[in-house]
Amino acid sequence: MLPDVETLLEYPYTRTTGPVLGPFFTALRDGRLLGIRIDGRVYCPPVEYDPETGTSLEPDLVEMGSDGTVKSWTWVTQPTSQHPFDHPFAFALVLLDGAYRPIVHALEVASPDELSTGMRVSVQFHEDRRGAITDFHFVPAGTGTARQVVTGGEPVTVIEQLISLRYREPLQPHRRRFAQGLLDGRFIGQRSPISGKVSIPGRGYDLLERVEVGEEGDLVLADRGSVTAFTVITPIQYYGQKETEPYIRASILLDGGDTPLTGVDVRGLPIDEFRIGLRLQAVWWPAGQRDLGEIDNRSVSLDGIIERWNPTGEPDADPDSFEEFAL
Amino acid sequence: MGRPCAVIGTGQTDYRKRLDLTLDGLVRWAALEALEDAGLTFGDVDAVVIGKAPDALEGVVMPELSLADALGAVGKPIHRVHTAGSVGAAAAITGATMVESGRYDRVLVVCYEKQSEGNATWALSGGKSGGQGAGGTFAPWIRSYIQRSGAPEHIGWKVAVKDRQNALRNPHAHLHIEDISIEKVKESPMLWDPLHFLESCPSSDGAAAVVLASEEVARASPGAPAWVIAHAKRTEFASFPGRDAVRVQAGVDCASVLYKKAGITDPRRQIDCAELYVPFSWYEPMWLEGHLIAREGEGWRMTEAGDTELTGSFPVNPSGGVLSSNPIGASGLIRCLEAANQVRGRAGDYQVDGARIALGHAYGGAAQYFAMWIVSADLQPKLADHS
Numbered sequence: 001m002l003p004d005v006e007t008l009l010e011y012p013y014t015r016t017t018g019p020v021l022g023p024f025f026t027a028l029r030d031g032r033l034l035g036i037r038i039d040g041r042v043y044c045p046p047v048e049y050d051p052e053t054g055t056s057l058e059p060d061l062v063e064m065g066s067d068g069t070v071k072s073w074t075w076v077t078q079p080t081s082q083h084p085f086d087h088p089f090a091f092a093l094v095l096l097d098g099a100y101r102p103i104v105h106a107l108e109v110a111s112p113d114e115l116s117t118g119m120r121v122s123v124q125f126h127e128d129r130r131g132a133i134t135d136f137h138f139v140p141a142g143t144g145t146a147r148q149v150v151t152g153g154e155p156v157t158v159i160e161q162l163i164s165l166r167y168r169e170p171l172q173p174h175r176r177r178f179a180q181g182l183l184d185g186r187f188i189g190q191r192s193p194i195s196g197k198v199s200i201p202g203r204g205y206d207l208l209e210r211v212e213v214g215e216e217g218d219l220v221l222a223d224r225g226s227v228t229a230f231t232v233i234t235p236i237q238y239y240g241q242k243e244t245e246p247y248i249r250a251s252i253l254l255d256g257g258d259t260p261l262t263g264v265d266v267r268g269l270p271i272d273e274f275r276i277g278l279r280l281q282a283v284w285w286p287a288g289q290r291d292l293g294e295i296d297n298r299s300v301s302l303d304g305i306i307e308r309w310n311p312t313g314e315p316d317a318d319p320d321s322f323e324e325f326a327l
Numbered sequence: 328m329g330r331p332c333a334v335i336g337t338g339q340t341d342y343r344k345r346l347d348l349t350l351d352g353l354v355r356w357a358a359l360e361a362l363e364d365a366g367l368t369f370g371d372v373d374a375v376v377i378g379k380a381p382d383a384l385e386g387v388v389m390p391e392l393s394l395a396d397a398l399g400a401v402g403k404p405i406h407r408v409h410t411a412g413s414v415g416a417a418a419a420i421t422g423a424t425m426v427e428s429g430r431y432d433r434v435l436v437v438c439y440e441k442q443s444e445g446n447a448t449w450a451l452s453g454g455k456s457g458g459q460g461a462g463g464t465f466a467p468w469i470r471s472y473i474q475r476s477g478a479p480e481h482i483g484w485k486v487a488v489k490d491r492q493n494a495l496r497n498p499h500a501h502l503h504i505e506d507i508s509i510e511k512v513k514e515s516p517m518l519w520d521p522l523h524f525l526e527s528c529p530s531s532d533g534a535a536a537v538v539l540a541s542e543e544v545a546r547a548s549p550g551a552p553a554w555v556i557a558h559a560k561r562t563e564f565a566s567f568p569g570r571d572a573v574r575v576q577a578g579v580d581c582a583s584v585l586y587k588k589a590g591i592t593d594p595r596r597q598i599d600c601a602e603l604y605v606p607f608s609w610y611e612p613m614w615l616e617g618h619l620i621a622r623e624g625e626g627w628r629m630t631e632a633g634d635t636e637l638t639g640s641f642p643v644n645p646s647g648g649v650l651s652s653n654p655i656g657a658s659g660l661i662r663c664l665e666a667a668n669q670v671r672g673r674a675g676d677y678q679v680d681g682a683r684i685a686l687g688h689a690y691g692g693a694a695q696y697f698a699m700w701i702v703s704a705d706l707q708p709k710l711a712d713h714s
Contacts, residue, residue, distance in 0.1 A: 049355065234517060265457070
């Protein structure tokens with residue numbers, strides 16, 4: 001049985017803070033908490049536009065005190081790496097004194113027995129601050145340490161926000177058979193019972209005829225085929241990108257298939273000699289050294305399965321012969 | 328067929344990197360400009376349609392909720408549209424359909440992208456290394472088009488130059504490359520062979536908005552309306568046996584039904600100008616063919632002959648197009664908006680003389696989602712005799 005696939009989706013986004021949140025984050029970095037006054041009501045965190053009427057606001061920022069009242073709370077028993085504490089804590093809705101509506105934030109107490117709606121709490125600033133909502137948390141009133149205000153730094157105009165999601169998924173049954181085939185050194189496609197067309201990887205159904213294709217539709221394709229399309233990619237650098245040098249991505253129509261494998265990495269072949277119609281033979285990593293890597297229910301990377309693709313030396317395939325195939 | 332609908336206001340931000348505005352501030356800017364153009368305020372709007380490309384581009388999930396304050400939309404119907412790169416045009420069509428239905432008289436459509444907050448290639452690669460990005464997806468099909476049509480390689484360079492020259496007339500455009508030239512394009516780095524860097528769209532920030540209105544509201548509006556005389560959407564799967572990714576069937580079908588609805592029998596002669604979604608230079612000739620404006624294999628000849636230039640017989644992307652500004656989620660709406668501005672006589676320095684019927688178009692995904700509309704200065708347009 002193949003294990004579930006685990007995926008980490010993570011990116012450090014950058015946020016432009018603008019004319020209202022910019023001063024708010026700057027103040028947090030300095031050790032101060034700001035709200036905005038709109039029609040006599042004070043909102044903290046401040047909002048850029050009047051939530052009642054949508055009208056534009058001249059920022060009328062006001063400094064908040066340290067204390068507030070818990071309006072509601074929930075207990076977090078199993079903190080994740082994204083949470084502010086590595087021990088259980090509360091998220092609370094705290095109505096700061098003078099504020100019109102509550103702010104949601106972490107409240108640190110030892111046990112939920114210490115929590116109650118209506119309890120008084122105080123802002124506890126952290127020593128190491130970067131201009132983020134995580135620069136403080138709440139503690140029961142009277143238990144915190146005094147804030148140290150440090151001014152004079154640059155305004156916070158952009159903040160970084162790391163967003164991270166890790167999830168597990170089982171491979172779908174047809175996908176599991178396809179993946180197992182790769183480990184066994186075979187390309188498994190699926191033949192539609194209606195059209196007779198062979199797709200690789202199969203989808204578990206014929207998407208044009210809308211009928212299920214089960215294991216009985218599986219068949220083994222050749223591990224050689226023709227290049228139907230390709231591009232040479234000069235990698236764009238981005239978070240998590242490991243590629244630095246130009247490489248070829250090709251669509252390869254395996255013999256016996258009606259859809260090509262797309263985005264196949266064929267590095268190692270000379271770029272100058274690469275062409276549509278070129279006949280290629282897969283060279284598998286030895287059994288036991290094959291790695292499914294980033295194959296999941298949506299994408300296929302053969303990097304850990306196929307060591308390289310070798311030209312077969314056969315005459316090129318006629319491009320007209322596969323014009324009817326997807327590229 | 329529902330009741331008539333018209334564009335009565337348009338607004339757009341500048342499309343350069345905007346480190347001065349929040350996401351909220353960006354969409355609001357475009358919305359307020361469109362409302363001012365229409366002589367309306369937030370209070371007059373019956374419903375709001377928001378469009379943008381995948382949430383992963385900025386990492387803001389369900390942004391239609393958090394943007395409600397900035398769009399004065401609290402307490403009103405808000406609809407989010409998402410059809411990948413075609414979303415801007417699909418959002419415009421959603422808004423038009425809402426007006427045509429008779430349920431709403433004034434619909435605000437706002438689309439945006441703030442690419443400076445994330446990275447499109449990361450997002451389109453599912454967060455994995457070695458992603459091919461949009462260029463890597465389209466480049467093989469472009470190569471196939473070149474091989475199939477026998478087009479000379481300078482066609483792509485020519486489109487890249489033409490759109491950037493048009494952009495010099497558009498103050499909102501992201502790219503203003505004063506010394507753009509064929510030499511400069513072909514000397515630029517090869518990103519996704521055969522696409523050079525300057526044959527590719529930029530990563531832009533920006534928002535665009537249109538106000539769509541019923542006939543009664545449109546006739547009372549301060550400016551000239553652009554009547555939405557036809558619209559169409561079509562989709563197909565990204566990959567299936569027999570798929571032609573160069574001349575995409577859904578694109579052909581979308582154009583056919585669009586022209587039929589508009590009573591157009593000869594689009595090349597009866598449409599005065601077009602804003603086509605061309606993020607990579609070669610998609611100009613590919614869509615000219617794929618949307619039945621040119622015969623198969625002959626789209627590149629229109630580009631070659633200069634027909635698609637601002638003063639040509641069929642100007643394409645007078646605004647400078649996606650090649651000059653690409654806030655992805657907004658790019659389709661910008662095409663629809665610019666088409667409307669052309670027939671309203673409001674296109675400034677890139678106005679096509681005498682434009683009365685214009686085409687706005689967008690595509691998305693693996694060239695699989697299509698959304699197009701035709702706007703006219705006249706509710707009952709007089710179509711040129713094409714005998």
